[in-house]
Amino acid sequence: MTNSELILDVRNLTTSFQTPNGEVIAVNDLSFSLADGETLAIVGESGCGKSVTSFSLMRLLASQARVHGQALLSGHDGRQIDLLQLSDAEMEKVRGRQLGMIFQEPMTSLNPLNRIGDQIGEAMLAHGLCSRDEARQRAVGLLEMVGIADPRLRARQYPHQMSGGMRQRVMIAIALACKPRVLIADEPTTALDVTIQAQILRLIRRLQREAGMGVLFITHDMGVVSQVADRVAVMYGGQLVETGSTRAIFTQARHPYTRGLLASVPNPKKPGRLVGIAGQVETIYGEHLGCRFANRCALAVDLCHRTRPSLSEFPQGHQVRCHFADRTDTP
Numbered sequence: 001m002t003n004s005e006l007i008l009d010v011r012n013l014t015t016s017f018q019t020p021n022g023e024v025i026a027v028n029d030l031s032f033s034l035a036d037g038e039t040l041a042i043v044g045e046s047g048c049g050k051s052v053t054s055f056s057l058m059r060l061l062a063s064q065a066r067v068h069g070q071a072l073l074s075g076h077d078g079r080q081i082d083l084l085q086l087s088d089a090e091m092e093k094v095r096g097r098q099l100g101m102i103f104q105e106p107m108t109s110l111n112p113l114n115r116i117g118d119q120i121g122e123a124m125l126a127h128g129l130c131s132r133d134e135a136r137q138r139a140v141g142l143l144e145m146v147g148i149a150d151p152r153l154r155a156r157q158y159p160h161q162m163s164g165g166m167r168q169r170v171m172i173a174i175a176l177a178c179k180p181r182v183l184i185a186d187e188p189t190t191a192l193d194v195t196i197q198a199q200i201l202r203l204i205r206r207l208q209r210e211a212g213m214g215v216l217f218i219t220h221d222m223g224v225v226s227q228v229a230d231r232v233a234v235m236y237g238g239q240l241v242e243t244g245s246t247r248a249i250f251t252q253a254r255h256p257y258t259r260g261l262l263a264s265v266p267n268p269k270k271p272g273r274l275v276g277i278a279g280q281v282e283t284i285y286g287e288h289l290g291c292r293f294a295n296r297c298a299l300a301v302d303l304c305h306r307t308r309p310s311l312s313e314f315p316q317g318h319q320v321r322c323h324f325a326d327r328t329d330t331p
Contacts (some may be wrong), residue, residue: 002223002312003223004009004263005035005036005074006033006035006074007031007034007035007036007073007074007181007182007214007328008071008072008073008074008182008214008216009032009033009034009035009070009071009072010030010031010032010057010069010070010071010072011031011069011070011071011072012029012030012031012068012069012070013027013029013030013031013053013054013056013067013068013069013070013071013084014027014028014030014067014068014069015027015049015053015056015061015065015066015067015068015090016028016065016066017062017064017065017066017230018066019285021285022285023285024234024283024284024285025238025284025287025288026049026052026238027049027052027053027056027238028049028237028238028239029069029239030049030053030069030235030238030239030240030282031240031305032233032240032243033213034217035214036181036212036213036214037208037209037212037213037214038214038215038230038231039208039214039215039217039228039229039230039231040204040215040216040217040229040230040231040232040233041217041218041219041224041225041228041229041231041232041233041246042216042217042218042219042233042235043218043219043220043222043225043232043233043234043235043261044220044234044235044236044261045220045281046238046281046283047197047218047283048236048237048238048281049105049235049237049239050186050218050219050235050237051186051187051218052221052238053218053235054101054184054186054216056071056084057071057083057099057184057216058095058099058101058184059086059088059091059095060085068084069084069141070082070084071083071084073094073099073181074180074181075094075098075181076097076098076181082101083092083099084141092126093127096123096126096127096177096178096180097123097127097178097180098180098181098182099180099181099184100175100176100177100178100180100182100183100184100185101175101183101184101185102168102171102172102175102184102186102188103171103186104186104187104188104190106159106164106167106168106170106171106239107159107164107167109171110158110159110167110171111159112158112159113158114154114158115157115158116139116143116154116155116156116157116159116162116170117136117139117140117143117155117156118139118171119120119174120135120138120139120142120143120170120173120174120177121135121136121138121139121177122135122174123137123174123177123178124177124178127178136155136268137217139155139173139177140155142173142176142177143155143169143170143173143290145173145176145207145303146169146170146172146173146176146203146207146280147169147199147203148166148169148170154166157206164192164196165192165196165199165200165243168188168189168192168196168200169200171188172188172200172203172204172207173270176207176211179211179213179275180213181207181213181214182213182214182215182216183204183213183214183215183216183220184215184216184218185204185215185216185217186218187218187219187220188204188217189201189219189224190201190220190221199223201224201227201228204217204228205228207287215228217229221263222262222264222265223265225246225249225318226246226250229246230245230246231243231244231245231246231317232244232245232246232249234249234255234257234258234261234279236257236292236293237281237284237288237292237293238284238292239292239321240311240319240321241255241257241258241293241320241321241322242254242255242257242258242318242319242320242321243317243318243319244314244317244318245259245316245317245318247293247318248318250262252318253310254314254318254320254322254325254326254327255293255321255322255325256293256297256298256322256324257277257293257296257297260275260276260277261277263275264276264277273314277296278296279295279296280296282295288308289306289307289308290304290305290306290307290308291304291305291308291321291322291323293307299322299324299327301323303323304323307323309321309322309323309325312325312326
């Protein structure tokens, strides 16, 4: 944790869905915090609960979802609000203004029938921050800020007239239009080639420094994590299994799942065969007593299948949910 002001404090977040086969707990008792100017990466495989976490905070889940816990956000005025306790009308005043989000797939998130400039200005108008003419001018300025050439022309165009990288920059401009305190970036570079991906990552970091906002960066790519994050929260099966500084996670990872993620990333300095994680993520119905990674873990014993491990504390805020967190040998 940095010494900056704490702007987001999530406590015991639990999100579940009712299905014909029973209740699925997608996020289970998740707690983390985010400081002003800090980037926290939430990382894990598809199905681990990363995006459900972000949609829970944004209050964008379907009506059958049940969300419990606290999500305390410090607003522009310094007042602390619980996102999970706000009414729909109150949340509309927060969404976009205090809490912005870059969605995973810009082509499905942008409206194909509206011009780019109008879509960027929409949030500013909704929050009453400026007139329509001022919103158009600010939209052009935002397009220029995110590195789009000829912003006046692009503001009059439609999403289909832009490349994937440009559409992603538009999504960033929309998310930053109202200068939010917290930006949630949900896999913002997944569909982009590596060159455009690097440009987008540099852009987010630069804009974060200029705006001083906190960034919650959601990804499955440990290579991206190493480039953008100050701290890392590793999720598996809806639970936090390890968290700490980026340096600690990459040099002193203690959870077998975190080590597996790191081992599956190509390393030019250590060429050789990549090591995958055996098995698949299980869909969990109802409460689960044991460790959710036990069916894929080389260290698992009977205790792991019977008893859920708690988070063990290590120096400098490093936490690990594993019965064998003290072991340093590679599983």
